[in-house]
Amino acid sequence: MRHIHTAIHSQIDTIDNKSIFQRKATRAIALRGDMILMVFTERYHDYCLPGGGIDDGEELIPGMIRELQEETGAKNILDIREFGIYEEYRPWYKPDFDIQHMVSYCYTCSVDQELGETSLEHYELDNGMKPQWINIHDAIAHNEETMATSEKKGMSIERETYLLHLIKKEVVKV
Numbered sequence: 170m171r172h173i174h175t176a177i178h179s180q181i182d183t184i185d186n187k188s189i190f191q192r193k194a195t196r197a198i199a200l201r202g203d204m205i206l207m208v209f210t211e212r213y214h215d216y217c218l219p220g221g222g223i224d225d226g227e228e229l230i231p232g233m234i235r236e237l238q239e240e241t242g243a244k245n246i247l248d249i250r251e252f253g254i255y256e257e258y259r260p261w262y263k264p265d266f267d268i269q270h271m272v273s274y275c276y277t278c279s280v281d282q283e284l285g286e287t288s289l290e291h292y293e294l295d296n297g298m299k300p301q302w303i304n305i306h307d308a309i310a311h312n313e314e315t316m317a318t319s320e321k322k323g324m325s326i327e328r329e330t331y332l333l334h335l336i337k338k339e340v341v342k343v
Contacts, residue, residue: 177258206301212323213322250278251275255275257270
């Protein structure tokens with residue numbers, strides 16, 4: 170799979186001689202014209218691609234399908250294709266490691282427009298996560314506004330906005 174981008178959080182001056190925890194995740198890109206399936210998170214006031222961590226021993230595509238179904242209730246997930254890898258180095262919040270190396274494997278796919286029931290984890294419910302079809306241009310504008318003006322923003326918004334711009338450029342056919 171192609172490498173899209175490597176981002177290093179502004180609080181990290183070097184990764185040399187640091188203990189690094191690697192987390193593998195998947196991100197699903199489901200489009201209908203210029204409408205994209207996103208997850209809006211009230212806590213951070215942002216739009217994110219559906220996805221999340223891969224369980225130990227889980228293959229990437231089954232993990233992407235599981236996360237997409239859990240977070241959005243997506244049905245009939247078909248035409249799965251590699252899009253690219255986005256990696257980032259972030260500060261780690263636990264004392265066991267200095268840095269988290271997040272590797273996100275991104276895939277395009279098709280899903281039914283009508284979504285089923287979600288199966289969100291307790292922290293996702295507490296964060297106010299809700300799936301939503303949104304115009305990709307509106308999602309980009311919203312995230313850029315949040316990055317510019319909100320103290321609520323999480324660390325993922327830069328990744329998500331970068332990916333949205335690339336998806337708009339390479340995939341959206343409108």
